[in-house]
Amino acid sequence: MSQVIERLRQYKEDRGMMANLRCILVETKKHRAWPVLNRLGLAINDEVPAYVAGLYATHPEETDKGNLGATCLILDRERHEKPNKDKKLTTVERRFQHLLAAEKGPELCQRVLRMVLRAKAEGVRINFGQLERDLYFWGDRTKTEWAASFWIPGVSTETEEGA
DSSP: OOHHHHHHHHTTTOHHHHHHHHGGGSGGGHHHHHHHHHHTTOOTTOHHHHHHHHHHHHOOOBOSSOOHHHHHHHHHHHTTOOOOTTOOOOHHHHHHHHHHHOOTTHHHHHHHHHHHHHHHHHTOOBOHHHHHHHHHTOSHHHHHHHHHHHHSTTOOOOOTTTO
16 A cells, blocks of 8 residues: 555545645645645655645545546446447546546646546545556556556456566
C-alpha cells in the first residue's frame, strides 16, 4: 500500500485539511495545499503524490482492487448504456478512450480528475495506490493494462516475463 494513502487515511475526517488538499487540483489555488502536503511528509514539487492526495481528498472512498480501467468499467455498467447497433461508443467508453490518448501532464490530470468526479457521483470506489503507481509510470504498458481491464474484464494483463 502507498505511504501517501496510509497518511491520508489518518486525516480522512479532517474536513479543513481535505479542503486544502483539494486545492492542489486547481492551478491558482495550489499554494493552499502546500502546507498540508508538508504536514503529510510529501514534497510539494513531487506532482504525482500531491495530485493523488488531491484526488483522494475529493473522493476518499477507496478499494484495493483493480485500476482506473476497472473503475471506468463499473461506471459504464452503472449507466446501463448498451453499445448502439450502429457501433457508437457509450459516453464512458468515449471518455475512457480520450483518457488513454492523453499525454502525461495537465491533460492527463484533467481527464483523470473527470473520471474520479464521475466515480464520486456514482459512488464507485477507486484504488488510489494503484492509481499513484500508474500515473508515475504512465505509458503504453499502463494504458494497455487499463484498456484490458475495461474491454476484457477478467483477463490477466501480465506479460510472460512478469509472470
